[in-house]
Amino acid sequence: MRRLPSLDTLRAFESAARHLNFTKAANELHVTQSALSQRIGALEDELGFPLFVRRGRQIELTQRGGVIAAAMGRAMAEITRAFSGLEEIEAARTLVISVLPSFAARWLMPRMTRFHAQHPDIEVQVNAEGRLVDLTTSEADLALRFGTGRYPGHQVDFIMDDYVLPVAEPALLASLKAEPGKLDAQRIAQLPLIYDSTVNRDASGTDWRSWFEHAGVANPPPSTGLRFSQADLMLQAAAQGQGVALARYSLVHDDLVTSRLVPLTREPMLRARYDYYVVCLPEKAQRPAAVAFREWLIAEARAFMVTRDKTVPPVRGPAA
Structure with a gap:
């Protein structure tokens, strides 16, 4: 059984056969034209027959060269499909x-x-x-x-x-002599409030004004407290005792379970829009x-x- 030629010489031949141009093949493989010619010459010597016919500046495949080029084209197409399949599996x-x-x-x-x-x-x-x-x-x-x-x-x-409810750090309530779960909305309105600034720009109904209206407070306090661009930052500030946050239940559930934050009222929660x-x-x-x-x-x-x-x-x- 004939030993397969080196991959370098086969790659040089496949590219040259596809382009029918040594210069383009050399550029594709990032080698000099001289190096490409040497590889193809080495392959022809190993096989014992020519692969190309030179006609001035143009080259053509010999009959045997055409047979090998067609087989290599099919093999390269199959390899390409295999790698594409791997990419699809990964994706x-x-x-x-x-x-x-x-x-x-x-x-x-x-x-x-x-x-x-x-x-x-x-x-x-x-x-x-x-x-x-x-x-x-x-x-x-x-x-x-x-x-x-x-x-x-x-x-x-x-x-x-989701729903919203006012929450605070337990020590903050203790300092205010307030008991968790026993504050009414009027008392909450007097506490330092902190804000998620993003909800004031949407129609979710999860802002303080919506909550106070829901709780029946006719004149809610002005929005003068700390503001944060993310609800997570607002809740971190609340957990550090910086004020009372109006939290979406989905975001504060774990803090309520661990009592890192506690609800201020037993009033029904407000459903978000x-x-x-x-x-x-x-x-x-x-x-x-x-x-x-x-x-x-x-x-x-x-x-x-x-x-x-x-x-x-x-x-x-x-x-x-």
Whole structure:
């Protein structure tokens, strides 16, 4: 059985046969034209017959050269398909998710170990983004959004609803001689309030003014307290005793469980006008990784809502 020639000489021949031009082949392989000619000459010497016919500045394949070139073309096409298949397999097991930073840090991340336990073959990249990404141009496959659910041209699945309640660090209440869960809205209005500035620019109904209206306070205090551009920062400030935060329950649940933060009132919570949704383009919706994550996320959210609704005060509807 004839021994296969070296890969260097075969690569030189394949490129030259495809271009029928030594200069172009040399440039493609990043070698000099002289080096390319030497490799093809070495291959011809090893085979014992010419592969090209030189006609002035042009070259043509000999009959035997044409047979080898056709076989190599088929082989290279098969190798290319194999590598493309590997890339598709890799892409199928990778999922990029765009999530609001505070929701990512306080609700999604503590649960991700359960997703990895169920789907160890899926690699998830979480992009924490405060802006609303355009999925037609973004690298994200899915987006978790807090909004109305109206996203034309996308597949939209409801995740869960949410509510807001005032919370504070226990020591702050102790310094004010106030007991957790026993303050009315008028008393809360007199405390140092801190703000998530983003909710004042949307229609989610999760701002202090909406809550005071919901609680029946006719003249809510002016918005003069500390302001933060992310809910997570606002809740960290509250946990450090800097004031009272109006928190979405989904973001503050773990702090309530550990008593890092405590509710100020037993009044019914205010339902947000926005809900959480998972959004994706229709052409990506049926990717196995996307389906697996979406189904897992919806199941996690349902379990969370069941637990929440058993442990929190009765709920009023959203503010008008």
